[in-house]
Amino acid sequence: MDDTKPEQVKSIADLARIGGVSVSTVSRALTGKGALNKGTRERIQALADRHGFKLNVAAQNLRLGRTGAIAVLLPLGHERGQHLSDPFFMAMLGFLADALTDRGYDLLLSRVLPQGDDWLDTFIRTGRTDGVIIIGQSNQSAVLDRTAAHYAPMVIWGEQSSRNAHVTVGTDxxxxxxxxxxxxxxxxxxxxxxxxxxxxxxxxxxxxxxxxxxxxxxxxxxxxxxxxxxxxxxxxxxxxxxxxxxxxxxxxxxxxxxxxxxxxxxxxxxxxxxxxxxxxxxxxxxxxxxxxxxxxxxxQDIEGGARQLVDLLFRRLAGEDAGSISIAPRLVIRESS
Amino acid sequence: MDDTKPEQVKSIADLARIGGVSVSTVSRALTGKGALNKGTRERIQALADRHGFKLNVAAQNLRLGRTGAIAVLLPLGHERGQHLSDPFFMAMLGFLADALTDRGYDLLLSRVLPQGDDWLDTFIRTGRTDGVIIIGQSNQSAVLDRTAAHYAPMVIWGEQSSRNAHVTVGTDxxxxxxxxxxxxxxxxxxxxxxxxxxxxxxxxxxxxxxxxxxxxxxxxxxxxxxxxxxxxxxxxxxxxxxxxxxxxxxxxxxxxxxxxxxxxxxxxxxxxxxxxxxxxxxxxxxxxxxxxxxxxxxxQDIEGGARQLVDLLFRRLAGEDAGSISIAPRLVIRESS
DNA sequence: TTGATTTAAGCAAACGTTTGCAATCATCGC
DNA sequence: GCGATGATTGCAAACGTTTGCTTAAATCAA
Known part of the structure; x- marks a missing residue:
């Protein structure tokens, strides 16, 4: 007899009630953190599965003081009014998505048409993400420098220069x-x-x-x-x-x-x-x-670049003062030359 | 004299303390919702600006029972092991990003390598997003149908068919x-x-x-x-x-x-x-x-398609039982034929 | 001046988690 | 049999918002 309960389980509290335990026990069972009797842990996990219950990441992140997402911004300052569909971006984006997913983070995509010099700070202050990856400096180097001065978890794909106050990963x-x-x-x-x-x-x-x-x-x-x-x-x-x-x-x-x-x-x-x-x-x-x-x-080594971007970002998220990275280009000779 | 206070304002409560009002007042001032004296509203808004304070969207969304994000999934079931960088996707993604931004939503990008038949439900149950847009059925029509049966805010870019239980937007x-x-x-x-x-x-x-x-x-x-x-x-x-x-x-x-x-x-x-x-x-x-x-x-009218996808998704989010949309293709004759 | 009416702002309970601390209970050495 | 120890679990306070309800203040008519 499959004893499935049709009852909707929307929160840890519902599950606690059904399982006859406290919310803290359910939390510990589902996250695997904290000491808990092996038997109860398995029982609660099974119960959660049976009811198709998953922890609400939004609430989890709020409590943990993080968002679980990294923003990838495509500033279109120099291509104003044009939509950009360069395959280079798609390749980069794909690799970034994979690298971030591997670390359990979501990728928040945003194309921005830079307005004034406050768009980046404004975005960051909303606290939507834990860090920012920017694809290309466009013509916004000054804005990037200003933000880099007070915001560490930001890395830019682009040109490295001693004049930059911001941290970059990019081809030489x-x-x-x-x-x-x-x-x-x-x-x-x-x-x-x-x-x-x-x-x-x-x-x-x-x-x-x-x-x-x-x-x-x-x-x-x-x-x-x-x-x-x-x-x-x-x-x-x-x-x-x-x-x-x-x-x-x-x-x-x-x-x-x-x-x-x-x-x-x-x-x-x-x-x-x-x-x-x-x-x-x-x-x-x-x-x-x-x-x-x-x-x-x-x-350009796009895949390697994406990996380095993510690596660097997480090192900076961890508080390390990691610096820019330059990647060597490689000439591919085909038939147009 | 610019009377900037260096004090860190991290929450509505901090601002309330500084402004000598209650948190509810600050909330009402910053969201513009609810009745509030015009003077105080402006005073609080100015105060927030001065301190560079923005509402924390994560907390806001938790309270409002939404996430403020829409997932865009690229299922790679039929291209297993291959990375995909087709310009078509980039174009679509760009237009989707713009359409979602216009409505105040974030775009959560994820490339998924479908595993088993539970990947979609699992994703949805984490409550990470308010709705899902899937680019291409890949070879996952069955999974889509199963999820569509109990999850309304999902639209698929792809082929429309009377056999589909899921809602599509796509070229004929x-x-x-x-x-x-x-x-x-x-x-x-x-x-x-x-x-x-x-x-x-x-x-x-x-x-x-x-x-x-x-x-x-x-x-x-x-x-x-x-x-x-x-x-x-x-x-x-x-x-x-x-x-x-x-x-x-x-x-x-x-x-x-x-x-x-x-x-x-x-x-x-x-x-x-x-x-x-x-x-x-x-x-x-x-x-x-x-x-x-x-x-x-x-x-294919990619821009129009993206707009329709977003439109349809939001209609369904609003509870409307809106159905699939087919878009007419157009032959563009150049010189290869 | 008084009571009724409008307007403005505060209180406190949610939203769904995590986690320090306290409480319970079984077990154990003596 | 008793206090001590360790293993489990529960309680309740956070995280930063929003909002129904209540109260306080101000305005107004008579």
């Missing part, structure tokens, strides 16, 4: 830029351009590293073309640029998406890649190899 | 498949194949709609090629398929990412698109136009 973008430069030069390319938005620290570093690694005679001729990194924007910029008659032989893009736009625009203008010109991207998103031709690119 | 995939079929036939294509995983209801419907819309003599010759939808998997399948000597003249892919793999593999085998064969994708991700050649595809 200068080194990445240098890899691209050396590769193009080795291919004999001399009419070069960089496509990206240097108001974003990460992209600025890629550009600087690129230029700095060029031989002196090329350094002054490399063109900087401003573009947002959405497919729409970058395709438009690239198309207009080729239409204006520009005929480069080596292009370095701030991201793979931008590189794919360049590829598309170049083809449209009758140029052959890599026959007439080489194109190099940045990120190595999974789709980079699907480009036609497959994209040469500077790879 | 059969109609989408039909659009692809009609287009290929109009182009005079006759040696056809579909690439996808028909264990996933959405893809199955695309395939069925595709086949059903073909003229009778073609219906039996269309090949069904099984592939997962990650770039890695689909590129491998496509490459092997062409290598085996298959020479189709019309391909319909379950997603744009798969279509781009087909494009890449076809080019590798010396085939010209659309000269030798036409390729059609599904989704119209922002990068579809960056493919080389730009991809003809069946567009």
């Amino acid at each position: 973008n200068q080194a990445g830029g240098a890899l691209a430069a050396q590769h193009l030069v080795a291919r004999g390319r001399r009419r070069l351009a960089f496509f990206g938005n240097v108001a974003v620290p990460e992209f600025a570093a890629r550009y600087q590293g690129f230029v700095a690694a060029l031989p002196a005679d090329l350094r002054d001729t490399v063109e900087l073309v401003h573009t947002h990194i959405t497919p729409e924007a970058s395709l438009e910029v690239a198309t207009a640029w080729f239409a204006a008659g520009n005929r480069p032989d080596g292009l370095f893009a701030a991201s793979d998406v931008v590189a794919m736009s360049l590829l598309s625009a170049a083809t449209d203008h009758g140029l052959s890649v890599p026959g007439d010109l080489s194109i190099i991207g940045f990120d190595d998103i999974p789709m980079a190899r699907l480009a036609n031709p497959p994209l040469t690119t500077v790879a | 995939n059969q109609a989408g498949g039909a659009l692809a079929a009609q287009h290929l036939v109009a182009r005079g294509r006759r040696r056809l194949a579909f690439f996808g995983n028909v264990a996933v209801p959405e893809f199955a419907a695309r395939y069925q709609g595709f086949v059903a819309a073909l003229p009778a003599d073609l219906r039996d010759t269309v090949e069904l090629v099984h592939t997962h939808i990650t770039p890695e998997a689909s590129l491998e399948v496509a490459t092997a398929w062409f290598a085996a000597g298959n020479r189709p003249d019309g391909l319909f892919a379950a997603s744009d990412v798969v279509a781009m793999s087909l494009l890449s593999a076809a080019t590798d085998h010396g085939l010209s698109v659309p000269g030798d064969l036409s390729i059609i994708g599904f989704d119209d991700i922002p990068m579809a136009r960056l493919a080389n050649p730009p991809l003809t595809t069946v567009a």
